[in-house]
Amino acid sequence: MTNKAYWIARGRIDDPVEYKKYADEVPAIIAAHGGKIQARGGRFQVMEGPAHFSRFVVIEFPSFDQAVAAFESPAYQSAAAYRRKQGVGEVEIAIVEAVGD
DSSP, X not given: OOOOEEEEEEEEESOHHHHHHHHHHHHHHHHHTTOEEEEESXXXXXXXXXXXXXXXXXXXXXXXXXXXXXHXXXXXXXXXXXXXXXXXXXXXXXXXXXXOO
Protein backbone atom coordinates (compact mmCIF):
# COMPACT_ATOMS: atom_id res chain seq x y z
CA MET A 1 0.00 0.00 0.00
CA THR A 2 1.25 3.46 -0.89
CA ASN A 3 1.33 6.15 1.77
CA LYS A 4 -0.28 9.51 1.17
CA ALA A 5 1.95 12.57 0.90
CA TYR A 6 1.51 16.25 1.62
CA TRP A 7 2.75 19.49 0.17
CA ILE A 8 3.51 21.70 3.13
CA ALA A 9 3.95 25.30 2.00
CA ARG A 10 4.46 28.58 3.74
CA GLY A 11 4.65 31.91 2.07
CA ARG A 12 4.73 35.66 2.28
CA ILE A 13 2.87 37.59 -0.43
CA ASP A 14 4.21 41.02 -1.32
CA ASP A 15 2.39 41.52 -4.66
CA PRO A 16 -1.15 40.08 -4.43
CA VAL A 17 -1.94 40.80 -8.10
CA GLU A 18 0.94 38.71 -9.48
CA TYR A 19 0.46 36.04 -6.81
CA LYS A 20 -3.22 35.68 -7.76
CA LYS A 21 -2.17 34.71 -11.30
CA TYR A 22 -0.40 31.72 -9.71
CA ALA A 23 -3.13 30.95 -7.17
CA ASP A 24 -5.87 30.92 -9.82
CA GLU A 25 -4.14 28.17 -11.83
CA VAL A 26 -2.97 25.86 -9.06
CA PRO A 27 -6.21 24.16 -7.88
CA ALA A 28 -6.85 22.55 -11.29
CA ILE A 29 -3.23 21.39 -11.52
CA ILE A 30 -3.41 19.87 -8.05
CA ALA A 31 -6.69 18.09 -8.85
CA ALA A 32 -5.25 16.71 -12.10
CA HIS A 33 -2.60 14.93 -10.01
CA GLY A 34 -5.05 13.53 -7.47
CA GLY A 35 -4.36 16.23 -4.89
CA LYS A 36 -6.82 17.80 -2.48
CA ILE A 37 -6.26 21.12 -0.72
CA GLN A 38 -6.65 20.57 3.02
CA ALA A 39 -5.75 24.05 4.28
CA ARG A 40 -5.03 27.28 2.42
CA GLY A 41 -4.65 30.77 3.83
CA GLY A 42 -6.82 30.20 6.89
CA ARG A 43 -6.33 31.06 10.49
CA PHE A 44 -2.93 30.11 11.90
CA GLN A 45 -0.68 30.64 14.89
CA VAL A 46 3.10 30.21 14.76
CA MET A 47 3.92 28.19 17.84
CA GLU A 48 7.69 28.06 17.45
CA GLY A 49 10.19 29.55 15.08
CA PRO A 50 10.23 32.79 13.09
CA ALA A 51 6.93 34.41 12.18
CA HIS A 52 8.27 35.40 8.76
CA PHE A 53 5.48 33.80 6.73
CA SER A 54 1.82 34.76 6.70
CA ARG A 55 0.21 32.11 4.48
CA PHE A 56 0.20 28.36 5.02
CA VAL A 57 -1.00 25.61 2.68
CA VAL A 58 -1.40 21.84 3.11
CA ILE A 59 -2.26 19.70 0.09
CA GLU A 60 -2.85 15.93 0.31
CA PHE A 61 -1.88 13.57 -2.51
CA PRO A 62 -2.53 9.83 -2.86
CA SER A 63 1.22 9.16 -3.00
CA PHE A 64 4.62 10.79 -2.70
CA ASP A 65 5.27 10.21 -6.41
CA GLN A 66 2.05 12.02 -7.38
CA ALA A 67 2.98 14.96 -5.16
CA VAL A 68 6.40 15.22 -6.80
CA ALA A 69 4.88 14.82 -10.28
CA ALA A 70 2.44 17.66 -9.61
CA PHE A 71 5.26 19.97 -8.54
CA GLU A 72 7.48 19.01 -11.48
CA SER A 73 4.69 19.19 -14.06
CA PRO A 74 5.05 21.76 -16.84
CA ALA A 75 1.66 23.23 -15.89
CA TYR A 76 2.70 23.82 -12.27
CA GLN A 77 6.11 25.18 -13.22
CA SER A 78 4.43 27.60 -15.62
CA ALA A 79 2.04 28.81 -12.90
CA ALA A 80 4.84 29.04 -10.33
CA ALA A 81 6.75 31.39 -12.64
CA TYR A 82 4.28 34.15 -11.66
CA ARG A 83 5.10 33.88 -7.96
CA ARG A 84 8.83 33.43 -8.56
CA LYS A 85 9.10 36.88 -10.12
CA GLN A 86 11.17 39.37 -8.14
CA GLY A 87 9.04 41.20 -5.60
CA VAL A 88 6.00 38.89 -5.60
CA GLY A 89 6.92 37.24 -2.30
CA GLU A 90 8.64 34.23 -0.87
CA VAL A 91 7.44 30.61 -0.74
CA GLU A 92 8.88 27.42 0.70
CA ILE A 93 7.40 24.04 -0.28
CA ALA A 94 8.30 20.65 1.17
CA ILE A 95 6.76 17.29 0.26
CA VAL A 96 6.33 14.96 3.19
CA GLU A 97 5.29 11.31 3.05
CA ALA A 98 2.64 10.29 5.58
CA VAL A 99 3.16 7.60 8.16
CA GLY A 100 1.77 4.22 7.06
CA ASP A 101 -1.42 2.89 8.64
